[in-house]
Amino acid sequence: MSIFKACDIRGKFPVELDASLAYRIGRAVGTKLRGGPVILGGDLRLSTPELKAAVTKGLVESGCQVKDLGTVPTPVFYFALRRLTGHAGVMVTASHNPKEYNGFKLALGPMPVTEEDIQQIKQLTEEGNFINGKGKLESLELTEEYLQDTLAKVKPGKGLKVVIDASNGSAWSIAPHAFELMGYKVTTLNCEPDGSFPGHPPNPAVAENLQDLCRKVVEEEADVGIAFDGDGDRVGFVDNLGQQVPNDKNIVIFVKKLLSEHHGAKVVYDIKCSSIVPESVRDLGGIPLMEKSGYTFIKRRMLDEKALFGGEITGHFFYDHLGGGDDALYSSLLMAQILTESMESLSDLVREIPTYCTTPDLRIPVPGEQAREILTQVQGKLARYNPQTIDGVRVEFPEGWGLMRISVTEPLLTFRFEGKTPSDLEKVVNVFLSALPEELGQQVESRIRSLYRQEKKNQIA
Known part of the structure; x- marks a missing residue:
């Protein structure tokens, strides 16, 4: 698949993305x-210095005035864009992806990039019709200003015990420092900067990556565990009992806090979230807005709708006072503030939120063109249910919902199902299975059975 994705540019280094291509991308941008003028930043990946130098050369030779933030978390990059209006931006990072990946997050104007923007960059990169100019490169330090701005938005912590797992990524220093400044008792895990991510892959949404953090929270008798991704814009939480908190429940916890202060506000959530999210927003007097999964889609909807808050099941949390953008450090400090103010444990807050039967993403390899044909066929077969089609095919029932969509990063069809009870989940799954080609339906059914078997093993253990 192309490295030019729906929201950014990303691929394996150096097989799919090398310095030569990075230079041409810089020229295209x-x-x-x-x-x-362009703001530039980079994460801790081992390939970032080489790619960053190449993209810088391309930008400068195209006449850009490049201001280099150095090695920073992505939220510092976004802060710089808000701080220095009128600047575009290039952040060298592959976010939560494994160590062999790298890429570029782009900001080309005041609104998030579109798929059309990315395709135009691709076309320019391939055709080579570049302008020439004499730009320049200068350094810019904004990390301390970002930190002080972030801390001013939250209240002190009054001694809560936190364990911070930076995934050996870009939040390795700033996150523990921020929590210590706010009065928290901090224990660190994987807070040594290392772009090979030796502790675990830098994706806090994956349960296996949080096993050490879960154990550490229990060992330290901490109030909360906090895990950042590779570039510090995603965050995941572990409760005081050492259990990972599902991100849709984290969204509900944030919504309860924010809607109590802004009754009637709009909340954007991505299409893969549990129904507990829109139900909770409505119960709290807010207006839920479903959106396609992906940073740029959520942020654009935040801005278009003037929404208060946005949440994505991957661990991105968006705020109106951050220009509609996300920030894992701010989100983690806000969660800690909620725990301080509530006088309840995180496990208690989670227990108050209903739990529905929701599958994880079921990822089935299907070539791109075939996947599109199947999606169209399924949409037709399920037409009587009035499916939503903002991202694939999603059908809602009184007892749950089912989603089928094409992956934007790999040649896959992904499925996700939810029912309020196990029998409700089975009903939803059966409706979708009846609309799928036989072989694909068997693969989906096999994955679900495998999940049931694993769940029973876990219960026995």
Whole structure:
């Protein structure tokens, strides 16, 4: 598949993305910007220095005035874009992806990039019709200003015990420092900077990656465990009992806090979230807005709707006072503030939220063109249920919902199902299975049976 994705540019280094291609991408971005000012940052990945130097060269030779933030978490990059209005931006990172990946997050104007923007960069990169100019490169330090701005938005912690797992990524220093400044008792895990991510893959949404954090929270008798991804824009939480908190329940916890202060506000959530999210938003007097999964889609909807808050099941949390953007450090400090103010444990807050029967993503390899044909066929077969089609096919029933969508990063069809009870889940799954080609339906059914077997093993253990 192409490295030019729906929301960014991302691929394996150096097989899919190398310094030569990074230079051409820099030239393409500079050409599209007509040599305007550009904020530049990079994460801790081992390939980032090489790719960053190459993309910088391309930008400068296209006439761009490049301001280099150095090695920073992505939220510092977004802060710089808010702070220095009129600047575009390039962040060298592959976010939560495994160590062999790298890429570029782009900001080309005040609104998030579109799929059309990314395709235009691809076309310019391939055709090579670049403008020439004499730009320049200068350093810019904004990390301390970002930190102080973030801390000013939250209240002190009054001694809560936190365990911070930075995944050996870009939040390795700033996150523990921020919590210590706010009065928390901090224990660190995987807070040594290492772009090979030796502790675990840098994705806090994956349960296996949080096993050490879960154990450490129990061992330290901590109030909360906090895990950041590789570039510090996603975050996951572990409760005081050492259990990972599902991100849709984290969204509900944030919504309870924010809607209590802004009754009637809009909340954006991604299409893969549990029904407990829109139900909770409505119960709290808010207006839930479903959106396609992906950073740029959620942020654009936040801005278009003037929404208060947005949540994505991957661990991105968005705020109106951050220009509609996300920030894992701010989100983690806000969660700690909620725990301080509530006088309840995180496990208690989670227990108050209903639990429905929801499958994880079921990922079935299907070539791109075939996947699109199957999706169209399934949409037709399920037409009587009035499916939503903002991202694949999603059908809602009184007792749950089912979702089938094409992966934007791999040649896969992904499925996700939810029922309020196990029997409700079975009903929802059966409706979708009846609409699928026989072989694909058997694969989906096999994955679900495997999940049931694993769940029973876990219960016995």
